[in-house]
Amino acid sequence: MKRRQVGRSSTALVAAAVAIMAASGAAQAETLVVDTAFQLKTADPAREFEPTANVFMHAIYQNLVTFSGGDLTKLVPSLASLPQVSADSETFTFELDPAAKFSDGSPVTVDDVIFSLNRVANVKGSPSFLMDGITVSAGSKPGEVVLTAATPDPGLPFKLTNPALAILNSKALKAHGGLDDATASTADKADAYLATASLGSGPYILEKFDIASEVDLKRNPAYWGPPAAYDSIVIRNVDNSAQQMNVMRGTSQIALDLRPDQASSLGKDFNVEEAAGSDIAFLLFNFDPAISSVTTNKDFREAVTDAIDYEGVLNIVGDGAQRSGGLVPSMFGGALPGSDGAKQDVAAAKAALARSGIKDPAVNLAYASDLTKDGVSFSDIAAKLQEDLQAIGIKVTLQPSPVSSHLDGYRAGKLEMAVEWWGPDFPDPSDYLLFGPGQLVGLRAGWKAGAAPDITDLGAKAAVESDPAKRNDLYAAWQKAVNAEGPFIPLFQPATTVVLAKTLEPLPFNAMWTVDLGAAKPAAK
Numbered sequence: 001m002k003r004r005q006v007g008r009s010s011t012a013l014v015a016a017a018v019a020i021m022a023a024s025g026a027a028q029a030e031t032l033v034v035d036t037a038f039q040l041k042t043a044d045p046a047r048e049f050e051p052t053a054n055v056f057m058h059a060i061y062q063n064l065v066t067f068s069g070g071d072l073t074k075l076v077p078s079l080a081s082l083p084q085v086s087a088d089s090e091t092f093t094f095e096l097d098p099a100a101k102f103s104d105g106s107p108v109t110v111d112d113v114i115f116s117l118n119r120v121a122n123v124k125g126s127p128s129f130l131m132d133g134i135t136v137s138a139g140s141k142p143g144e145v146v147l148t149a150a151t152p153d154p155g156l157p158f159k160l161t162n163p164a165l166a167i168l169n170s171k172a173l174k175a176h177g178g179l180d181d182a183t184a185s186t187a188d189k190a191d192a193y194l195a196t197a198s199l200g201s202g203p204y205i206l207e208k209f210d211i212a213s214e215v216d217l218k219r220n221p222a223y224w225g226p227p228a229a230y231d232s233i234v235i236r237n238v239d240n241s242a243q244q245m246n247v248m249r250g251t252s253q254i255a256l257d258l259r260p261d262q263a264s265s266l267g268k269d270f271n272v273e274e275a276a277g278s279d280i281a282f283l284l285f286n287f288d289p290a291i292s293s294v295t296t297n298k299d300f301r302e303a304v305t306d307a308i309d310y311e312g313v314l315n316i317v318g319d320g321a322q323r324s325g326g327l328v329p330s331m332f333g334g335a336l337p338g339s340d341g342a343k344q345d346v347a348a349a350k351a352a353l354a355r356s357g358i359k360d361p362a363v364n365l366a367y368a369s370d371l372t373k374d375g376v377s378f379s380d381i382a383a384k385l386q387e388d389l390q391a392i393g394i395k396v397t398l399q400p401s402p403v404s405s406h407l408d409g410y411r412a413g414k415l416e417m418a419v420e421w422w423g424p425d426f427p428d429p430s431d432y433l434l435f436g437p438g439q440l441v442g443l444r445a446g447w448k449a450g451a452a453p454d455i456t457d458l459g460a461k462a463a464v465e466s467d468p469a470k471r472n473d474l475y476a477a478w479q480k481a482v483n484a485e486g487p488f489i490p491l492f493q494p495a496t497t498v499v500l501a502k503t504l505e506p507l508p509f510n511a512m513w514t515v516d517l518g519a520a521k522p523a524a525k
Helices: 012-024 051-060 110-123 126-131 170-175 190-194 240-249 298-307 310-317 346-356 378-390 403-411 429-435 440-444 453-464 468-485
Strands: 002-005 031-036 065-067 075-077 091-095 134-138 144-149 204-210 214-219 232-237 270-276 280-285 362-368 395-401 417-422 488-492 495-501
Touching: 031 051, 031 240, 051 204, 051 214, 051 232, 110 126, 110 134, 110 144, 110 170, 240 495, 280 298, 298 346, 298 378, 310 378, 310 488, 362 378, 362 403, 378 395, 378 417, 395 403, 403 417, 429 440, 429 453, 429 468, 453 468
Parallel strands: 031 232, 362 395, 362 417
Antiparallel strands: 002 270, 065 075, 091 144, 134 144, 204 214, 214 232, 270 495, 280 417, 280 488
């Protein structure tokens, strides 16, 4: 992570916008305005799994443990102390902070923790896998919570930082249709209520939730920590070009989706937080023969891998982006260097396509048409891939759709080929085992359990290894095997850029929730 003050632009547009900002006193201490391109489906922590939800949920809900600033290597206490961990990495004991309370003033209890985490597991939403094999119970002492893993799970405390595993007021949740038992997947009705009110313990509470346009927060007057700095926070759904203009005009104070080149034109009145991106963009093939007879062909997949102009893709993505050697981002243990990634070889691509035996090969390439992530448009990446594949004789039909419907097709495993994006659920390489055969993301690509026993075995060994060096070696070997046999082609890691008006104190980038809005403060005058 580095912070820089961008140089003054010489363009008349930027000068005019800065003048408007100065004249209007744009950043009001009472309200903080944040612009981002929404990836959002619900306000229910047990069902959410989109980046925009993490941004605002981190401000209204709290977890047992968390991180400070942008450091994802060191856990810090939140609602509870850091855990006592058994020697076999299967039992994790937490002590709740007796001062912790919800926004209605009621204390956070062991029952709230058990109900909240069991509800995530049993609602069977997108984040339910985080609780796979985990049981939650009261400890032997008052205020003590015990999480027990069915198998050794060295990464469990890091999983608990995900906003989906936040702790909710169980009494209030039950009163509005919340359930935590085996019937929750069909009978829990609390998601509708959670779009109108929040049941958390964080510095803000939910005031408005509009999935298409805006999420509004207001200060929690009963917060058990230091009071929030702003009366309210407005998070708006804005494309990246409008984000640039809004922050220049002073109608917003934070922009989360600008490209580095857009940020560099803003002038001296802004700070830019630059960090190596932890997201991975990848191309997905579907291994299910019921979905495609083309993408299940090994030689076809080899042809596609060799045909892609990876350097050209990076040029589209922009400054700061880097190649992905595998699925694990460069800042996590076990990551492969970018040099291990596939390289373009047009002659080899044409030869592989000829070996495939497919006459007039044609595929559908799906992507989210209304989404920019870290300033990168999925439409631009899809068009580049279409161009590269058509150059070797593969007809590519682009299938754009709004992000909500695209996610439905992706999660249901119905897409033939797709440009996808993966942000870490927690900062540990074990998160990426979900790409294996029979696992969550593997199944979205039609990669069924038993399809690649060697890869499954490597992943199983990596998951339980606690020695750091051995663990890294196992994850590296697992990724190389997935690169060779699996349905994914890692494309790139984008740079992450967060633009803040100088009317704010700096906010470090965090790969889990982008920025900690609960910690946002006006700069000293």
